[in-house]
Amino acid sequence: MTEEFLKPKLIGERFSGHAVPLELLKDFAALQEMLVEVAKWKYLQEHPNRERVQRNFAKDIELQLAGVEEGSAILAIVLSFPLLVPPENAKYFQQAKAEIVESIAQSAEGHIPQLPPDYLIYFDRFGRGLRSGESIEFPRQQGAVTFNTDVRKQLIRAAKVETWTEEAALRAKIYEVNLAQDSFEFELSDGSRAKAPMDDKYRDTVLEALKAYHSEAFFLIQGVVQRDHLDKVKGFESIEHVTALDPLDTTLRLEQIAQLKDGWLDGKGVAPTKGKLNWLGAAFDAGFSPDLPLPYLYPTVEGGIQAEWSLHDWSVTLEINLETQIGEYQTLNLKDQTSTDLQFHFGEPGGWEQLNQALKQIDAQTVEAS
Amino acid sequence: MTPETLLYRQIHPSFVQNDRPTSQAFRPTPKDENKLSAYDGDKIQSQASWEHYTSKLGLASLGVMAITNAVCTVQSLIVAADGTPFPEHCSIDFSGLTKEPDIKKAAKNLQASAIQRGWQFRSTQ
Numbered sequence: 200m201t202e203e204f205l206k207p208k209l210i211g212e213r214f215s216g217h218a219v220p221l222e223l224l225k226d227f228a229a230l231q232e233m234l235v236e237v238a239k240w241k242y243l244q245e246h247p248n249r250e251r252v253q254r255n256f257a258k259d260i261e262l263q264l265a266g267v268e269e270g271s272a273i274l275a276i277v278l279s280f281p282l283l284v285p286p287e288n289a290k291y292f293q294q295a296k297a298e299i300v301e302s303i304a305q306s307a308e309g310h311i312p313q314l315p316p317d318y319l320i321y322f323d324r325f326g327r328g329l330r331s332g333e334s335i336e337f338p339r340q341q342g343a344v345t346f347n348t349d350v351r352k353q354l355i356r357a358a359k360v361e362t363w364t365e366e367a368a369l370r371a372k373i374y375e376v377n378l379a380q381d382s383f384e385f386e387l388s389d390g391s392r393a394k395a396p397m398d399d400k401y402r403d404t405v406l407e408a409l410k411a412y413h414s415e416a417f418f419l420i421q422g423v424v425q426r427d428h429l430d431k432v433k434g435f436e437s438i439e440h441v442t443a444l445d446p447l448d449t450t451l452r453l454e455q456i457a458q459l460k461d462g463w464l465d466g467k468g469v470a471p472t473k474g475k476l477n478w479l480g481a482a483f484d485a486g487f488s489p490d491l492p493l494p495y496l497y498p499t500v501e502g503g504i505q506a507e508w509s510l511h512d513w514s515v516t517l518e519i520n521l522e523t524q525i526g527e528y529q530t531l532n533l534k535d536q537t538s539t540d541l542q543f544h545f546g547e548p549g550g551w552e553q554l555n556q557a558l559k560q561i562d563a564q565t566v567e568a569s
Numbered sequence: 570m571t572p573e574t575l576l577y578r579q580i581h582p583s584f585v586q587n588d589r590p591t592s593q594a595f596r597p598t599p600k601d602e603n604k605l606s607a608y609d610g611d612k613i614q615s616q617a618s619w620e621h622y623t624s625k626l627g628l629a630s631l632g633v634m635a636i637t638n639a640v641c642t643v644q645s646l647i648v649a650a651d652g653t654p655f656p657e658h659c660s661i662d663f664s665g666l667t668k669e670p671d672i673k674k675a676a677k678n679l680q681a682s683a684i685q686r687g688w689q690f691r692s693t694q
Contacts, residue, residue, distance in 0.1 A: 446587050456583075463583055465628045467600060497591040498583055500598045505591060514677040516592060529670060531677045540670045 201277040202285055204262065205296055208343075211333030214272035222328055222366075224264075227274070229324035230299075231262045237295035237318050242288065259286050300337045304344040306353040319358035326351040327366050327423070352430075361428060364436055368421040370444060370451040373408035383409070385420065387432065388454040395420065395435035404441045417444045417451050447493035453480045456498050469502030475521035479504060482524075486551025491558050508558070511565035517554065519545070528554065530561055570650050572639035575610030576659060577618045577689060579630035588688075590634060595683065596663065596676035603664040609650050610635065613657040615689035621655070623692075632691035634683040644675040 213220055239252045259280050266275045280286055302312035302319070312319060326346060329335070334347040348365075355363040371385035374392070381397040383405050397405060408418045422438035444451060459470040494506035499518060508515040512534045518527045524546035531538045541557060544550045584594045597605045608618035615633040622630050641648050647662040666672045 452586060459583060464581055464598070467598060468583075495586045495589055495591070497586060497593060499593065505593060507591060509589075514592070514681060516673065516677070529673050529677075531674050533678065533681050536674075538670070538674055 200281075200283055200285075201263070201265065201279045202289070203275070204278045204292070205274075205276040206268070206338055207274050207276070208270050208336040208338075209272040209274065209333070210336060211271065211330070213330070213333065217267050217269050217272040219267055219272050219274065220328075226325050226328045227264070227276070229321055229327075233299060233318060233321035233325060234262065234292055234295045236321070237298055237314065238288070238291040240315075240318065241291045241294040241298065245291075253288075256288055260289055260292060297339075300339050300344055302354065303337060303346045303350060304339070304341075306357065307345060307350045309353075312354060312357050316358045316360075319354050320360060322351055322354040322358065323360065323363050327364060356428070362425045362433055363428075364423050364425050366422070367424040368419055369424065369432065370417045370448065370454060371420055372412050372415070372417055373405055374412050376405060376409050388417070388451060389458055391432065393432050393434040395422075395438055398438060401438065401441040404443070407443070408441070416446070417448065418442065419444050445493060447495060449483055449487075449493060449496065450480055452496045453504075456496065456504070459498055463498070464500055468498070468500050471498060471502050471504065471521055476504075478524075479519065479521060482545055482551070486545070486555075488555040488559070491555060491562060508561075510561050513561050513565065515558070515561060517543075524550075526550075526554065528557060530557075570609065570611055570638055570648065570659075572637065572642065574638045575615075575635040575689070576638060576641070576648065576661065577608035577610055577613070577615050577633045577635050578605070578683065579608075579619065579622045579628070580632055580634055581629055582631040585631050589684065590680065592673070592676040592680040594634075595636070595679035596672055603662060605661040605663065607636075607648075607659050607661055608633075608657050609659040611650075618657065619690050619692065621657070625655075630692065633689045635686055635689045636679050636682050640679060640682045644678055646675060 209219060235257050239256060242252050242256065243249060259282070261279045263277050263279045264274060265277045267273065268275055278285070278289055278292060280289065298314055302314040305312045326348070329348050329351065331348055334345050337344045337346060369387060371387050373383055373385050375384040377383065382394055383397055384392060384394050386392045404418070408416065419442050420435065420438060421440045423436040425433040425436050427433050453476045456471060457473050457476050461470045462468060463470055492508060492510070494508050494517070497505045497507070499505050503521050504519045506517040506519065512532050513530055514533055515530045524544065526543040526545060528541040528543055529538065543554050578594065580590045580594050584591045595605070597603055615635065619630055619633050622628055638648050641661050645665045647665065648659055649662065650659045652658060663672055663675065666675060
């Protein structure tokens, strides 16, 4: 027999069409472990004379994914048990669910969660697969509760752990390989260094990255990253992929520019703010056509970004004011000196498409000429 | 100074990506009163100019690129071997270009010429 238990709603681009990435299911396996442990805690609270829970406390109860319902993607999670009536312990699972959802709500509202740190530690694994901009909505009587990467961080902080983990992709150079320990060490664009485990499946790429260290070649390392309580990268717990990056990778270049301080140009030069660079990075990823060549990116003395393309005889610049989100676009044919000046509004719909169209016109002429 | 005189321009590290300098390195910033500083190639070599710029003046440069006096003339830019604030100093005057788009175009032309000539000196730091 089964009993409806929980219907979390997954919100985000990846879940449209009520699809759930398989990699996120391991997060729900961690939620199940948390539910079992919190249920045991609730049982012991109700039985103060007992030192431990009964043997086989959770033996006849199982959480199952019964289906994915329409919505963004709504998971239908049921409690399953072999008998016609729920075992007595099933009520502690309901209490555990309420405790967990309430703790998420408290954290989202900026309060200290009611769950003890020993249980909050499970949030290190539950929610690890969520990406920025994604969330899970848990229904409850007083209104739905939203769990996202920021709320997860708050919950992990409340667990008072020294390190926490998240699935992430870091851009790094590899400067040392230790074959005896099957590990390698990497350097991020801010100069900080950390360690990662080696595996046969990406060993050749790591060795290739090591050789390319002095040519400033960066690689994308994807996996489970360990961070300390200040969010500083301590290393990788496990790695899924290591791949070479495009030398003009936009995210990497914006990370490098984010390291600038005011006065970066020999006393002059406003440093672009990280928040505004994050906006540009996300907007560029979403709006810039992948069919076009990537630009070179440079900081401007006023705190903006200048993108540049050299396309055959054409020199193209786009000076982006990060405050107004307006780009001054100029093309110049270096041979016949013909030029165009345009303005694009990247904060408005159609801004990126206008840039794409303008560049495609130039790029098409370049292809014809070559 | 002849039309073929090389004018050495110091390139700030943040103005270089994958060895390519931005066109911004070839136009004055708003506080430069329309004048772009360079070293007069008739009076100093590229490496010596870099050493003077980084060690004596204590400023940041990844390396040295060059444009000729003649290239500046084509862009309506007047080069003056002003010798101030040091004897090898010269100024490339952009004040003949009053419109911002024209300044940007001139900078693009100087950039293209400098890139074609290649790095005259490149720091290994």
